[in-house]
Amino acid sequence: MTARSYEVRTYGCQMNVHDSERLSGLLEDAGYVRAPKGEPADVVVFNTCAVRENADNKLYGNLGHLAPAKAERPGMQIAVGGCLAQKDRDTIVRKAPWVDVVFGTHNVGSLPVLLERARVEQEAQVEILESLDVFPSTLPTRRESAYAAWVAISVGCNNTCTFCIVPALRGKEKDRRPGDVLAEIETLVGEGVIEVTLLGQNVNAYGSDMGDREAFSKLLRSCGRIEGLERVRFTSPHPRDFTDDVIAAMAETPNVMHQLHMPLQSGSDTMLRAMRRSYRQDRYLGIIERVRAAMPDAAISTDIIVGFPGETDEDFEQTLHTVREARFAAAFTFQYSKRPGTPAATMDGQVPKEVVTERYQRLLALQEEISWAENRTQVGRTLEVLVAEGEGRKDHDTARLSGRAPDNRLVHFERPADGVRPGDMVSVEITYAAPHHLLAERPPLAIRRTRAGDAWERRTATPAPSPGVLLGMPSVGAPVAVGAPTATAGCCD
Numbered sequence: 001m002t003a004r005s006y007e008v009r010t011y012g013c014q015m016n017v018h019d020s021e022r023l024s025g026l027l028e029d030a031g032y033v034r035a036p037k038g039e040p041a042d043v044v045v046f047n048t049c050a051v052r053e054n055a056d057n058k059l060y061g062n063l064g065h066l067a068p069a070k071a072e073r074p075g076m077q078i079a080v081g082g083c084l085a086q087k088d089r090d091t092i093v094r095k096a097p098w099v100d101v102v103f104g105t106h107n108v109g110s111l112p113v114l115l116e117r118a119r120v121e122q123e124a125q126v127e128i129l130e131s132l133d134v135f136p137s138t139l140p141t142r143r144e145s146a147y148a149a150w151v152a153i154s155v156g157c158n159n160t161c162t163f164c165i166v167p168a169l170r171g172k173e174k175d176r177r178p179g180d181v182l183a184e185i186e187t188l189v190g191e192g193v194i195e196v197t198l199l200g201q202n203v204n205a206y207g208s209d210m211g212d213r214e215a216f217s218k219l220l221r222s223c224g225r226i227e228g229l230e231r232v233r234f235t236s237p238h239p240r241d242f243t244d245d246v247i248a249a250m251a252e253t254p255n256v257m258h259q260l261h262m263p264l265q266s267g268s269d270t271m272l273r274a275m276r277r278s279y280r281q282d283r284y285l286g287i288i289e290r291v292r293a294a295m296p297d298a299a300i301s302t303d304i305i306v307g308f309p310g311e312t313d314e315d316f317e318q319t320l321h322t323v324r325e326a327r328f329a330a331a332f333t334f335q336y337s338k339r340p341g342t343p344a345a346t347m348d349g350q351v352p353k354e355v356v357t358e359r360y361q362r363l364l365a366l367q368e369e370i371s372w373a374e375n376r377t378q379v380g381r382t383l384e385v386l387v388a389e390g391e392g393r394k395d396h397d398t399a400r401l402s403g404r405a406p407d408n409r410l411v412h413f414e415r416p417a418d419g420v421r422p423g424d425m426v427s428v429e430i431t432y433a434a435p436h437h438l439l440a441e442r443p444p445l446a447i448r449r450t451r452a453g454d455a456w457e458r459r460t461a462t463p464a465p466s467p468g469v470l471l472g473m474p475s476v477g478a479p480v481a482v483g484a485p486t487a488t489a490g491c492c493d
């Protein structure tokens with residue numbers, strides 16, 4: 001009998017991207033194989049996100065497109081998971097009765113069982129739990145990259161930011177034991193991974209569950225003792241919980257990168273209060289000052305929301321002021337849009353669309369100018385770049401390769417004559433800076449072949465029918481394959 005094929009469609013933040021690695025791992029563990037790109041799958045899983053306005057309309061549109069395919073393909077199954085499933089529950093099968101399985105954010109591990117039950121009972125299965133029973137990292141994971149990996153250290157969030165749906169859908173923060181986190185990282189490194197990104201909705205609150213306020217900095221320092229682990233990143237920290245011991249750990253642990261993505265959201269104290277974010281502009285800028293004092297080469301990026309309900313011109317000026325002071329290397333800027341189910345969605349003082357757009361354009365122009373100026377400071381420097389796969393969209397046409405500098409800046413460089421593989425390290429001299437990337441217009445000065453490059457080569461050379469499932473907790477079983485994407489912006493911290 002041929003194995004049934006699957007496809008996972010992912011929407012939203014890194015937490016969902018990592019959950020999708022788990023969903024793939026679970027399905028492969030249960031005997032499914034990934035459907036080749038562009039070919040129809042026997043099981044289509046939607047891992048949904050609830051933060052965007054109209055996310056539900058888009059989901060029902062996508063489900064509607066699949067209905068005829070399902071009618072023509074006996075045995076095909078459709079599953080919907082993630083935040084929107086957690087939020088809408090039974091509504092999904094009411095509106096799209098051809099859906100077979102609905103599961104929530106707390107029970108991703110149930111997917112294979114629910115699919116099987118739906119098949120045997122010929123009836124849609126809806127299972128949503130209110131809290132986590134198993135930490136998701138204990139589940140099998142089908143890692144997307146051979147050289148870099150996400151490692152979840154906590155899930156959920158104890159804050160109540162008024163624009164955010166996470167506390168309602170992902171629940172209270174639950175921390176994973178440090179020993180389990182470190183064991184997972186050691187296993188990943190054993191398989192060839194050289195970069196990990198520690199992941200949490202509010203990553204530096206790690207330890208609140210265990211009553212240890214310094215647990216996060218201790219974890220960073222412990223990562224520094226893992227031989228073979230070359231780069232450690234984390235996302236996303238909350239300014240409220242950003243303590244000086246974390247700055248010291250970053251500065252003193254050689255493999256912790258001097259990169260910080262710390263969401264600002266607004267520079268106005270009034271808006272921060274309305275957002276229920278408990279820091280103020282001066283605290284935020286104070287952290288940045290201390291980070292720069294300890295690590296002058298640190299690249300700091302952020303998330304900013306423009307047009308939060310009640311935002312006045314003066315509030316917005318405060319955001320511009322903070323951006324000028326902070327000199328972010330990059331900023332992910334969002335025009336506020338109502339997120340159903342959040343307190344902000346029903347607040348008075350919703351800002352007219354045209355005002356939001358005008359402010360957004362001004363912020364974008366300012367940040368663009370700063371990003372470009374900050375990037376120009378890199379010209380003439382020699383940087384060690386971790387060669388990546390799929391980071392440079394034009395690499396094929398430009399005969400270049402791409403990767404990330406230690407501070408996570410995107411670098412394109414001339415493809416060397418000698419083979420270089422994703423996962424290898426190259427030293428390049430930066431010759432040109434654009435606002436969003438750096439360019440090395442000459443071949444690398446040096447190439448360092450790494451275990452990660454070997455792991456990439458092994459994985460690429462042997463596209464196994466079941467491409468390898470890593471059990472999240474090494475004590476549960478032996479790993480087969482490894483990896484994951486590099487960090488991008490946080491979703492909502």
Ligand code: SF4
Binds near residue numbers: 158159164167238
């Ligand atoms: S924005 Fe971040 S810190 Fe605030 S509630 Fe959402 S996940 Fe928690």
